[in-house]
Amino acid sequence: MRAYWELAKSSFRRHSTYRTAAVAGAFTNSIFGLIRASLLLSAITTAGGAIGGYSATEAATYVWLGQALLAPLGLFGNAELAGRVKSGDIAVDLSRSVNLTASYWAQDLGRAAFDVLPRGVPPLVIGALVTGLAMPGTPGPYLLGFVSILAAVSLNFLGFFAINLLAFWVLEIRGFWMLYMVVMNLLSGFLVPVTWFPGWLLEFARATPFPSMLQTPVDILAGRTDGGESLALVGVQLVWLAVLVVIVQVMLRFGSRRLVVQGG
């Protein structure tokens, strides 16, 4: 356990050296926040009050929380592992005395811990100034929100990890990567809340783990769901977490059997 804690800490330190990147990310997420907020607010004004259960301030809060959590939750992923499978470096990882999945997972949690402040706070501040935010006044949503964020970071990590592991079977994962990004961006509710979707698409989204990756923590943090509903949503996240852990372990088991590394 100690080893994973150290890995998470070193990953935190590693990301804390790229300060310009963090500032650039916060800037861009804020600009996108302005664009997205204005589009949703314009539609809500035309509709006369609310769409899909979101009033104007609630929709704005949804956008700004999404923009703030985008980087910490790891919605961009990284293809480091696939590169290591391709180059054969994965053999070194597999021979280490730590569990491969857990070591990458710990590093991703370290990254997320760093990203929260520099990339998360600026969009929220700008949002509070430009449109105002509707945040809950009780501690419950924040506590459960924290748990939900942890689960969502883990879900995003495992989703991208599985895509990376495809590198055991295919030479180039780019196509799968893009496919995953496109579907995840849409169905996670990142672009538009899933309750705005037409019925058939909403049903489809709810049958996938994607809403658990973004919409769930955002809705819980914003206090849109009451205690019972929030607990149920976190439960759904945990079910998907278990499913993805199993998928990743199975992939790793069969994939590493296929691995042939020339020389040493």
Next chain:
Amino acid sequence: MASPRAIRSGAGRDPHAPVTNLVLLKLLISARLRSQLAYRGSFLSDVAGQVLLGLTEFVELYAIVHNVSTFGGMTLAQTLVVFGLASVAFALGDLLMGETDSMSETIRSGKLEVLLVRPLPVLLQLATSDFQLRRVGRLLFGAAALVVALLLADIQWDPAKILLATITPLAGAAIFCALFLGAGAMQFWILDGRQFANAFTYGGRYVASMPGAALFFPVQVFFTFVIPATLVAYAPSLVILDLDGPAGIPAWTGWLGLPAAVVLSGLMLLLWRAAIKKYTGAGG
């Protein structure tokens, strides 16, 4: 790469004719295309992925519009005109200049030095180094959306509108090329700042494909008169569809796409030159 034999093997060209950049461009692109088409299965899946990307961009717009009668003063068919024009323009710009988006990688990995020592303009090499035919998938989807939109939107065509509809995708493509070029140039100064540029390139794409009237007023002004993203598709659509624009994007800006493309391209080329001059290799 451009050995004399390779050039001579080009269809019936005079072997003694001087090798111009245009000849090289053709040669480089055709070599790229051949290599990409060699792996047919992976190529087709990439094209399919690009079509899907275009489709989700449309679903994103549809997820908003289907809830309201008009979005930013436009019906669904009218927003589709904006979306189609923007998609075609972005796909073309991305096809030609998308590579400069990852300039910091090119600089960091030392690839830039390789490009600099070759007797060819760096931009020409960048444009051809990753000429991704799969991006044509996105272009095809955008073009299909545009044709459907123009048929659905009930437009009173006249010669001026036909002219505008013809030059708009090209001017829009030039605007995105210029934005990508500026994004690439900027990364010479801010190596870790790739995401800064994304606010203008991908942010520009996002704004371009949406009805501009739905934006906050300062956002309208910024993305029209500083970063000319609304001039790519929304402003010309106002003229084509006989609509009035919002305060920040009056309908007369509909004809500003081409001049904006020329000015922006000029400025960004200057910036690019300054960036290349500023570059100091690490002796790699």
